[in-house]
Amino acid sequence: MTVLARAAAPVDSVACPRPPARHDAWQVAGLTPLTTIDFPGELAAVLFGPGCPWRCRYCHNGHLAADSDGPRIEWSEIRSFLESRRGLLDAVVFSGGEPTAQSGLAVAMAEVKGLGFKVGLHTAGPYPERLPALLPWLDWVGLDIKALPEDYPAITGVPGSGEPAWRSLHLFLEAGTPMQVRTTMMPAWRADDLKPLVDRLADAGVTHFRMQPLRAAMALDPAIVEAGDWEVPEAARGYCAALFAP
DSSP, rough: OOOOOSSOOOOOOOSSSOOOOSOOOBSSSSSEEEEEEEESOOOOEEEEEESSSOOOTTTOOHHHTTTSSSBBBBBHHHHHHHHBBTBBBBEEEEESGGGGSSSTTHHHHHHHTTTOOOOEEEESSOOOSSHHHHHHGGGGEEEOSSOOOTTTTHHHSSSOHHHHOOOOOHHHHTOOEEEEEEOOTTTOOOOOHHHHHHHHHHHTTTTTTEOOOBBOOOOSSSSHHHHOOOOHHHHHHHHHHHTOOO
């Protein structure tokens, strides 16, 4: 495990980003204090922010997506928790809901980075215009690409939602941010249905890609709950293995 509470080596001031100006704190609706699966290769805590502009049919965090006035964990409590985990945790992941829905995210990331933790982000990319302010603080991104751009509305329920998601993908690729792209299965998707999406991601320059099975029990859409789980086709797994790093 990385020892986090050690003195930082001197760095060129030009390469060290200036913390953003403080404003409203990033709201936290939930906390996972320890996980080994949300930031590859690191022991991490996950902070869940409320709110999301989309209503994806298979979303299992629908209670967060629509949460506007639910209970919150004060940021002072989050900071105290993280200070107590220096040397025990490697990273903090901002998740949701959609973490970029809140304007205070860059401030929160800078504060976490200042405590000595790596910073991860789970996002679907609905706000590409907000990402440049986050890039100086990011060590890794898990980006959900749900489908080809034209197929997004059938999943998110929002017209035009595919274009910003794919702009976010290209922004992260251009920035060179370490990233894993993930796609969740939809009911009845076959290997042939997935091939155009997989090819386009590979052509864009994605190197790490994972297809996720659909777990229907807590899905937002009752029709998906009724349809049940949908696994990744073996043929699709094999096709991806030939294109992307493990």
